[in-house]
Amino acid sequence: MSDQNSKRDIGESYSLDNMASDGTTTLKIGQSDASGASPYTINNTTSSRWRDFKDSFKRCEGAISLNDEEELNGLTxxxxxxxxxxxxxxxxxxxxxxxxxxxxxxxxxxxxxxxxxxxxxxxxxxxxxxxxxxxxxxxxxxxxxxxxxxxxxxxxxxxxxxxxxxxxxxxxxxxxxxxxxxxxxxxxxxxxxxxxxxxxxxxxxxxxxxxxxxxxxxxxxxxxxxxxxxxxxxxxxxxxxxxxxxxxxxxxxxxxxxxxxxxxxxxxxxxxxxxxxxxxxxxxxxxxxxxxxxxxxxxxxxxxxxxxxxxxxxxxxxxxxxxxxxxxxxxxxxxxxxxxxxxxxxxxxxxxxxxxxxxxxxxxxxxxxxxxxxxxxxxxxxxxxxxxxxxxxxxxxxxxxxxxxxxxxxxxxxxxxxxxxxxxxxxxxxxxxxxxxxxxxxxxxxxxxxxxxxxxxxxxxxxxxxxxxxxxxxxxxxxxxxxxxxxxxxxxxxxxxxxxxxxxxLVLIAQFWIALFPLGEAPNASGFFQSYxxxxxxxxxxxxxxxxxxxxxxxxRAVNIDVDVGRRELDIEALKEELLEEKRELAMKPFWYRWYRFWC
The missing domain is CATH 1.20.1740.10 (Amino acid/polyamine transporter I)
Structure with missing residues (x-):
């Protein structure tokens, strides 16, 4: 049987699509319908999953490090x-x-x-x-x-x-x-x-x-x-x-x-x-x-x-x-x-x-x-x-x-x-x-x-x-x-x-006392260092x-402490408005609900 006949026997046509962006290879088998879709598709994702698994161990890209001179130049x-x-x-x-x-x-x-x-x-x-x-x-x-x-x-x-x-x-x-x-x-x-x-x-x-x-x-x-x-x-x-x-x-x-x-x-x-x-x-x-x-x-x-x-x-x-x-x-x-x-x-x-x-x-x-x-x-x-x-x-x-x-x-x-x-x-x-x-x-x-x-x-x-x-x-x-x-x-x-x-x-002071004069023992260097x-x-x-x-x-010094870098919410005024709205909503709730939210 020729290759051409084999192609017809499995449904008139087949195609091996190019590799997709995610690494999967799709094999389409069968006659296309009016929309152009094939009734049967086989996705070969094994190689893609293995590659993704290997790539997951690579260093995360885009993270800032101490080597980024442009980002951190001149900072303390x-x-x-x-x-x-x-x-x-x-x-x-x-x-x-x-x-x-x-x-x-x-x-x-x-x-x-x-x-x-x-x-x-x-x-x-x-x-x-x-x-x-x-x-x-x-x-x-x-x-x-x-x-x-x-x-x-x-x-x-x-x-x-x-x-x-x-x-x-x-x-x-x-x-x-x-x-x-x-x-x-x-x-x-x-x-x-x-x-x-x-x-x-x-x-x-x-x-x-x-x-x-x-x-x-x-x-x-x-x-x-x-x-x-x-x-x-x-x-x-x-x-x-x-x-x-x-x-x-x-x-x-x-x-x-x-x-x-x-x-x-x-x-x-x-x-x-x-x-x-x-x-x-x-x-x-x-x-x-x-x-x-x-x-x-x-x-x-x-x-x-x-x-x-x-x-x-x-x-x-x-x-x-x-x-x-x-x-x-x-x-x-x-x-x-x-x-x-x-x-x-x-x-x-x-x-x-x-x-x-x-x-x-x-x-x-x-x-x-x-x-x-x-x-x-x-x-x-x-x-x-x-x-x-x-x-x-x-x-x-x-x-x-x-x-x-x-x-x-x-x-x-x-x-x-x-x-x-x-x-x-x-x-x-x-x-x-x-x-x-x-x-x-x-x-x-x-x-x-x-x-x-x-x-x-x-x-x-x-x-x-x-x-x-x-x-x-x-x-x-x-x-x-x-x-x-x-x-x-x-x-x-x-x-x-x-x-x-x-x-x-006070606990640190008490522990120092116990380390110097251990309970039921004479003072000794080994006991002191094991405790302190x-x-x-x-x-x-x-x-x-x-x-x-x-x-x-x-x-x-308090005046030099940075109280902004690292915040998730950067717009402080918008955050204040959001918090006020949440407080107003909570105030309208029953007492038992407000009590629950306070403790839980």
Whole structure:
């Protein structure tokens, strides 16, 4: 059969179209109808999809960098940083539901589920309540301040850049690198905690096998971009929220004597062994533990640069933090204090990677409920994967922002066409390989020293956010501007930020005292540096930056602070009109709706 006959046999005609602009090749088969369209088409998109996948790893074009002499010529370092971080090519793919769930449950992990056990043993029930209450109140004020800044300036690096912009570049440099180290260390810590969680079920599998599985899962989530991270965090946080709510309900039943053992405990453990385990010093010693458990709450600020509509979504996510503090921390921990004695032998020697000392699991076990401890351990497992994934997100975005400002190797600022800070993600994942010491038996020693580098990092970060907010408000006043041009204002205002500054400063002083004179031990250099090495590192970075850049100012003067670059809404007058209209519309709504919008 000739080629011409073959052509007729399959429908009179066929044509191979030229390659389209998107790379697809279309094969049309059959007789054309009156409109000229063919009844059958075969689209060969495989090669196109593969090429798009490969091309997505290429550097994003059009992004401003420190090499753009024409764009940045004659500007100061602060002005360059403000412009570059405001024009970062990170993709805005996080929706409101992602941000709200990240705010509610992103950092609920071993700090709450496991670390609270050691704190209960050290400080007693009332000590736990005091430490977590004060820290929670400070966090609420801090996140309100961060929300105001992040909504006004949804830039790459968020609060790490705010410290440079509104306080001093040396402060921003030191705080950002400490924050980077905090989450860099947290990744292997959580992977090891995950492998230890699996030991609860006596699988007999080598710990490093589980580390490998969790490592691949965490790396994959972040490798596929911010949208997948958002969806994964939404699912993980949803499970954690449901678990904590379920635990609260079960705990209420157990506390009232409705469990299988029918034991009515009441306030028994508050009388024996007592309200405090080690007096005032015991309370002071657990503030860092409470800070560790709240660590990551500020993560919603980093998402501002990748959210679809930060003006609408960040305020709602910020307000969710209040409910998270009340329900998922204060209520659950209060119930724990009624169900688990502070001198319970299972709490002795509890550490951040010892999941067997979780007071949540102990409470259910001693309540006589079978099956639920396994469920709670499964939730802890999900939590460590979630926090591990958030660690990769936090470190990669922080390192990218540092590179964009010229404060880290330039290659670390590489963002590909899919909006992924690819090099920063790879660096974080390479450091995560440290988690494979899980089977060595030396993990506790290694992680104690790693955590000492960044153990105070959350407190430094929160302190810098509050100070940056105060400096921003000061700059507005000095420059004749008002808060009317802000689409979201901190509900706690400058008073809340001052409270955050004072409390975080007092915590640092208390921790210095504990580091010098540790609880139940003689003063020693090793114990001091394990408790306070983070402050030493911060000081080294601070003065190191001043020597490097020749920056000897104490703080940026309010009159010189830039309060415009990086704003999403450039027309301030139009924004004011829009805000007034929204207020008028809200005033016409029922009281219950206005009350809901205020708190949620």
């Amino acid at each position: 370092d602060i002005e360059k940083a403000n412009i570059i971080t405001s024009k970062s090519p990170l993709q805005r793919k996080l929706k409101g539901r992602h941000l709200q769930m990240i705010a509610i449950g992103s950092s609920i992990g071993t700090g709450l589920f496991v670390g609270s056990g050691g704190a209960l043993n050290t400080s007693g029930p009332l000590g736990v309540i005091i430490a977590w209450s004060l820290t929670g109140l400070s966090i609420f004020c801090t996140i309100q301040a961060m929300g105001e800044l992040a909504v006004t300036f949804p830039i790459s690096g968020s609060f790490n850049v705010f410290a440079s912009r509104f306080i001093d570049p040396s402060v921003g440099f030191a705080v950002a690198w400490n924050y980077f180290f905090q989450f860099l260390v947290l990744l292997p810590l959580e992977l090891v905690a995950g492998s230890m969680t699996m030991e609860y079920w006596h699988t007999g599998v080598n710990s490093d096998v589980w580390v490998l599985i969790f490592y691949i899962l965490v790396a994959t989530i972040n490798f596929f971009g911010v949208r997948i991270y958002g969806e994964a965090e939404f699912a993980f946080s949803f499970v954690k929220v449901i678990a904590v709510v379920g635990f609260i309900l079960v705990s209420l039943v157990l506390a009232c004597g409705g469990g299988p053992t029918h034991r009515y405990l009441g306030a028994t453990y508050w009388h024996d062994p007592g309200l405090f385990a080690n007096g005032f010093k015991g309370v002071c010693s657990v503030f860092v533990t409470s800070a560790f458990s709240f660590g990551g709450t500020e993560l919603v600020g980093l998402t501002a640069a990748e959210s679809e509509n930060p003006r609408k979504e960040i305020p709602r996510a910020t307000k969710q933090v209040f409910w998270r503090i009340i329900m998922f921390y204060m209520i659950s921990l209060t119930l724990i204090c009624f169900l688990v004695a502070s001198n319970n032998p299972k709490l002795l020697g509890a550490s951040s990677v010892d999941v067997t000392a979780s007071p949540f699991v102990i409470a259910i076990q001693e309540g006589g409920i079978s099956g639920l401890p396994s469920v709670m351990n499964a939730v802890i497992l999900i939590s460590v994967i979630s926090v591990g994934s958030s660690s990769v997100y936090a470190t990669s975005r922080t390192l990218t922002a540092l590179a964009e400002q010229g404060l880290a190797p330039r290659i670390c600022g590489y963002i590909d066409r899919a909006g992924r800070p690819l090099v920063a993600i790879l660096i974080t994942n390479v450091f995560g390989l440290l988690s494979f010491i899980a089977a060595s038996g030396k993990q506790a020693v290694v992680f104690d020293w790693l955590l000492s580098i960044s153990g105070l990092s959350s407190i430094f970060t929160w302190l810098s956010i509050c100070v940056a907010h105060l400096r921003f408000r000061r700059a507005l006043g000095v420059q004749g501007r008002s808060t009317d041009e802000l689409s979201f204002k901190s509900q706690t205002g400058v008073v809340g930020s001052w409270f955050g500054v004072v409390l975080n400063t 090495l983070g402050f030493v590192v911060l000081i080294i970075f601070y003065f190191g930056h001043k020597v490097w850049k020749g920056n000897w100012i104490l703080f940026v």
